[in-house]
Amino acid sequence: MPEALMPRLSDTMTEGILVQWLKREGDQVSRGDVIAEVETDKATMEVEAYHSGVLTRIIAEPGSVVPIGQPIAVIGDAADADAVPASVNPVVAAAAPQSATAVSAPPGRAAVPATRTSRGTARSPLARSLARKYGLDLSRITGTGPGGRIVRADVEAAVSAQAGTRPAPGTPAPSRSTTRPPATTDSPDDERTPLSSIRRITAQRLAESAAAPHFYLTSVVDAGALLRLRADLNEALAGDGPKVSVTDVLIRACAITLRAHPEVGSSWAGEHIVRHGHVNIGSAVALEDGLIVPVVCDADRKSLAEIATEAHALTGRARAGKLTPGEFTGGTFTISNLGTYGVDHFTAVINPPEAAILAVGTAREEAVVRDGQLSVATTMKLTLTIDHRVLDGATAAAFLRDLVDLLEHPLRIVV
Amino acid sequence: MTVMTYRQALHDTLRAELQRDESVILLGEEIGVFEGSYKITAGLLTEFGPARVRDTPIAEEGFVGAAIGAAMLGMRPVVEIMTINFSLLAIDQLVNHAAKMHAMFGGQVSVPLVIRTPGGGGQQLAATHSQNLEVWYAHVPGMKVVAPATPADAKALLTAAIRDDDPVLFLENLALYNTKGEVPDTEQLGRIGSAAVVRPGRDLTVVSYSRGVVIALEVANQLERDGVSIEVVDLRSLRPLDRETVCASVRKSSRAVVLEDDWLSFGVGAEIAATVQEGAFDYLDAPVRRVAAAEIPLPYAKPLERAALPSAADLIRVIGELLDATRFTHAEGGS
Numbered sequence: 094m095p096e097a098l099m100p101r102l103s104d105t106m107t108e109g110i111l112v113q114w115l116k117r118e119g120d121q122v123s124r125g126d127v128i129a130e131v132e133t134d135k136a137t138m139e140v141e142a143y144h145s146g147v148l149t150r151i152i153a154e155p156g157s158v159v160p161i162g163q164p165i166a167v168i169g170d171a172a173d174a175d176a177v178p179a180s181v182n183p184v185v186a187a188a189a190p191q192s193a194t195a196v197s198a199p200p201g202r203a204a205v206p207a208t209r210t211s212r213g214t215a216r217s218p219l220a221r222s223l224a225r226k227y228g229l230d231l232s233r234i235t236g237t238g239p240g241g242r243i244v245r246a247d248v249e250a251a252v253s254a255q256a257g258t259r260p261a262p263g264t265p266a267p268s269r270s271t272t273r274p275p276a277t278t279d280s281p282d283d284e285r286t287p288l289s290s291i292r293r294i295t296a297q298r299l300a301e302s303a304a305a306p307h308f309y310l311t312s313v314v315d316a317g318a319l320l321r322l323r324a325d326l327n328e329a330l331a332g333d334g335p336k337v338s339v340t341d342v343l344i345r346a347c348a349i350t351l352r353a354h355p356e357v358g359s360s361w362a363g364e365h366i367v368r369h370g371h372v373n374i375g376s377a378v379a380l381e382d383g384l385i386v387p388v389v390c391d392a393d394r395k396s397l398a399e400i401a402t403e404a405h406a407l408t409g410r411a412r413a414g415k416l417t418p419g420e421f422t423g424g425t426f427t428i429s430n431l432g433t434y435g436v437d438h439f440t441a442v443i444n445p446p447e448a449a450i451l452a453v454g455t456a457r458e459e460a461v462v463r464d465g466q467l468s469v470a471t472t473m474k475l476t477l478t479i480d481h482r483v484l485d486g487a488t489a490a491a492f493l494r495d496l497v498d499l500l501e502h503p504l505r506i507v508v
Numbered sequence: 509m510t511v512m513t514y515r516q517a518l519h520d521t522l523r524a525e526l527q528r529d530e531s532v533i534l535l536g537e538e539i540g541v542f543e544g545s546y547k548i549t550a551g552l553l554t555e556f557g558p559a560r561v562r563d564t565p566i567a568e569e570g571f572v573g574a575a576i577g578a579a580m581l582g583m584r585p586v587v588e589i590m591t592i593n594f595s596l597l598a599i600d601q602l603v604n605h606a607a608k609m610h611a612m613f614g615g616q617v618s619v620p621l622v623i624r625t626p627g628g629g630g631q632q633l634a635a636t637h638s639q640n641l642e643v644w645y646a647h648v649p650g651m652k653v654v655a656p657a658t659p660a661d662a663k664a665l666l667t668a669a670i671r672d673d674d675p676v677l678f679l680e681n682l683a684l685y686n687t688k689g690e691v692p693d694t695e696q697l698g699r700i701g702s703a704a705v706v707r708p709g710r711d712l713t714v715v716s717y718s719r720g721v722v723i724a725l726e727v728a729n730q731l732e733r734d735g736v737s738i739e740v741v742d743l744r745s746l747r748p749l750d751r752e753t754v755c756a757s758v759r760k761s762s763r764a765v766v767l768e769d770d771w772l773s774f775g776v777g778a779e780i781a782a783t784v785q786e787g788a789f790d791y792l793d794a795p796v797r798r799v800a801a802a803e804i805p806l807p808y809a810k811p812l813e814r815a816a817l818p819s820a821a822d823l824i825r826v827i828g829e830l831l832d833a834t835r836f837t838h839a840e841g842g843s
Binding site for chain 2: 094098100101143144161162192194195196197198217218219221222237238240242244245246247259267
């Protein structure tokens with residue numbers, strides 16, 4: 094009788110939380126029907142039935158955490174409903190075969206302990222050879238195969254996490270002290286918070302970024318013209334779609350500048366550098382317990398109004414945990430704007446494998462000197478963080494110079 | 509191409525070889541007047557006469573020995589042994605004589621002998637008439653063992669076996685005789701010792717031979733609808749064994765199941781599992797699994813017989829366990 098299994102809905106997913114069932118026991122389901130919603134490490138997603146039949150039994154109750162590949166329900170003929178094994182463990186269920194046929198199993202298979210001690214966990218030969226190929230340390234990977242065996246799926250998940258198709262950066266770079274393990278004194282006043290999956294991924298991705306040699310370039314933008322343009326636009330477009338935010342203008346401005354400096358839209362890929370043919374701009378969105386970076390694809394080919402509409406929708410879905418993987422992967426450059434929090438200046442951590450990220454501070458009136466005269470201007474500090482393996486100082490500086498120039502002459506952003 | 513049964517393909521090939529080469533002769537119990545227990549030799553006595561299509565006494569050691577002698581002197585005898593179970597009466601002739609002559613006489617003689625014999629259970633013929641003993645012969649250097657699964661391969665491999673200068677055990681199967689398939693009309697000379705990928709796939713390799721291939725294809729088609737892409741390798745020949753085709757498939761799929769009609773211990777699956785770990789170790793994501801007959805003398809009672817023989821359901825269950833053990837997801841195909 095076919096079982097519906099917890100699907101792998103993202104490359105980094107190892108387990109999912111069953112949010113709710115959209116079908117009930119006894120319901121007829123067809124292949125392709127959405128039967129449940131599952132929360133992954135990134136988003137809440139729909140689970141489709143791979144078999145047609147009757148949902149004879151729900152194994153995973155709402156709220157339960159199920160590793161990928163484990164059954165969440167049984168789909169069979171209505172008549173089978175009573176014959177469903179109660180076990181949620183397919184290995185155990187298989188131990189009571191209905192036929193006498195001889196089937197091989199590695200000796201002692203059932204006795205393999207879930208965790209091993211001195212020799213480490215079991216690894217499949219394929220997992221070992223893939224780890225050699227990718228230069229991965231298997232002792233840092235959690236196995237999801239039988240008895241905790243590390244299988245190909247685990248290695249590939251680790252590789253794609255490292256290669257970074259899914260972001261989560263944009264935060265201020267951690268100071269040295271915060272990267273140390275916390276003090277180990279166990280005070281009764283301390284609270285230990287278990288890591289949520291989004292926190293775990295965020296932490297992992299940021300730690301990976303630390304491996305890249307960074308350098309930072311800061312420029313001050315006279316934002317007066319930019320802010321006036323934005324205000325004019327919003328007045329002109331009032332009621333016609335969402336308001337254009339400073340971030341939207343920055344997405345468009347970065348996209349235009351990236352088209353002129355395609356080398357900035359590159360990725361470090363170990364043995365080579367990938368120069369991306371598309372300009373896909375991510376902007377970091379703070380979630381309750383982590384970060385996610387929805388991506389506006391081909392931002393250089395979209396109008397400011399299109400970008401504003403798309404970014405607004407993406408941010409809303411990101412906060413609701415409803416982004417699909419396609420919406421937070423594939424970025425070639427990221428913007429992190431903490432200006433709305435009143436931050437003057439900060440440096441952002443690169444979103445691997447991208448080569449650069451732009452940190453945007455708040456717009457503030459400052460005393461500036463122009464042509465020898467002291468005057469007041471609204472300025473914004475932009476800081477570019479660059480992966481020095483991919484880009485050198487002069488290239489990055491030229492990009493930043495042109496970006497600043499564009500932002501100070503913003504009519505070119507809307508044409 | 510003509511669609512015909514496995515039985516018809518065997519019959520037509522025997523007839524064609526009798527016509528082509530005067531040194532080809534047929535021997536066996538009830539193959540002449542009665543036209544064979546499974547009617548493979550229907551009409552051949554009438555057409556070719558008793559000198560070339562010869563009914564023998566019920567004495568396997570005697571007529572296999574006679575055939576070996578004839579082969580040594582230049583004939584190409586094709587012996588029908590009614591079932592592989594009866595070949596045990598002639599096993600000394602086959603293992604100690606037919607398989608040894610060429611080497612022990614320093615290459616001065618060859619034994620171009622074919623033993624045609626059906627194996628397999630499922631016909632309620634009980635424990636002594638339902639065995640799969642092909643691996644006994646596949647174990648012996650000097651023998652060749654072929655086991656075609658389709659009418660086309662039956663034609664090509666029987667032609668090759670008859671023209672081969674070494675003794676060949678040609679394994680048939682009671683359950684295959686009425687299966688149909690396309691058979692080329694022209695002469696087909698198969699190559700003994702080459703396996704075939706009879707169905708390409710991506711996610712998992714099922715290795716089988718003879719009747720098992722039919723089950724494996726059925727299961728592969730069924731699981732395709734569930735999004736699992738299964739490659740089926742038909743061994744076709746157990747000795748020589750085409751290890752490279754098996755390993756190449758597993759290097760691609762990283763998962764392997766062997767479906768065999770014989771018993772599990774020391775069976776074909778054991779040899780394939782060893783072959784895979786030698787030739788594709790670094791590509792395996794989980795141990796090779798085997799689906800084989802229950803290790804008991806086969807019961808007569810129908811439900812018990814059915815439970816003891818490997819079925820499509822057994823294969824599906826083990827494939828499912830292997831996919832789970834390697835955390836298979838349907839998204840994998842894209843990677």
